Amino acid sequence: MKIRHDYKVAVADGGWRMVDLGLTTGLDSGDITVFDRENDVIYALPAPSDRLPIRSWKDVRPEDVAVVDPDGNTLPESLTDPTVELPMHLAIYAARPDANAIVHTHAEDSQVFAAAERDIPTATIDSYTRAGFGPIRCGKFGVVASKELGDNMVEVLAGGSKAALMARHGAVALGPDLADAMFTATVIEKAARQAMKVASLGTTPEQLTLYHIFDHDLARDIEEGRVHLDTQTVTIQRLA
Numbered sequence: 200m201k202i203r204h205d206y207k208v209a210v211a212d213g214g215w216r217m218v219d220l221g222l223t224t225g226l227d228s229g230d231i232t233v234f235d236r237e238n239d240v241i242y243a244l245p246a247p248s249d250r251l252p253i254r255s256w257k258d259v260r261p262e263d264v265a266v267v268d269p270d271g272n273t274l275p276e277s278l279t280d281p282t283v284e285l286p287m288h289l290a291i292y293a294a295r296p297d298a299n300a301i302v303h304t305h306a307e308d309s310q311v312f313a314a315a316e317r318d319i320p321t322a323t324i325d326s327y328t329r330a331g332f333g334p335i336r337c338g339k340f341g342v343v344a345s346k347e348l349g350d351n352m353v354e355v356l357a358g359g360s361k362a363a364l365m366a367r368h369g370a371v372a373l374g375p376d377l378a379d380a381m382f383t384a385t386v387i388e389k390a391a392r393q394a395m396k397v398a399s400l401g402t403t404p405e406q407l408t409l410y411h412i413f414d415h416d417l418a419r420d421i422e423e424g425r426v427h428l429d430t431q432t433v434t435i436q437r438l439a
């Protein structure tokens with residue numbers, strides 16, 4: 200098991216980015232993990248402690264980043280304990296081998312949809328593809344730090360989605376690396392803001408569908424399973 204300093208730097212920088220992008224409302228709300236699958240080590244923003252009272256994610260330095268194993272055990276090398284939402288991150292990593300990074304946000308506009316337990320309609324190409332060719336779905340409510348919350352998020356992310364809402368709580372974005380997951384986190388927030396702005400124009404945001412993107416026959420073939428659509432790379436493969 201090898202602890203890599205560059206991963207700690209990436210996670211600490213991610214905390215700064217999350218604040219600068221308006222993806223957290225302050226203190227330690229929201230969090231980030233990165234999974235080095237080669238070495239079976241997960242790097243996580245830390246939980247506040249006496250040693251590290253977190254007033255903002257900008258307080259976290261690389262050496263403060265918690266290191267845990269895939270079962271959630273804090274490694275002896277770690278100076279801190281991980282974020283309380285670690286069980287949710289572990290559940291998603293176990294269910295989604297394509298995910299190596301998770302960004303959990305408490306941003307203003309997506310939290311409005313989470314508060315109302317409503318899906319965010321994806322009316323633009325970027326939000327639609329990131330959400331796995333559907334709306335950004337809202338998972339069932341789960342208590343903070345519970346295994347149940349993780350199970351609920353795995354359920355709502357099924358089908359290749361990289362984005363989902365946590366009821367009454369926030370949002371989750373996952374990706375093959377931290378840059379990708381962070382971008383998806385901004386897309387969730389943008390989709391929520393745009394859905395409300397479209398509503399302010401007096402129209403209901405129209406959910407994008409396969410029929411907007413592909414010709415009719417291809418869209419139908421995807422829907423009926425004759426063509427596989429890779430939701431990560433947005434490539435299509437005709438099945439025999």
Ligand SMILES: [Zn+2]
Nearest residue numbers: 228229368369
């Ligand atoms: Zn949270």
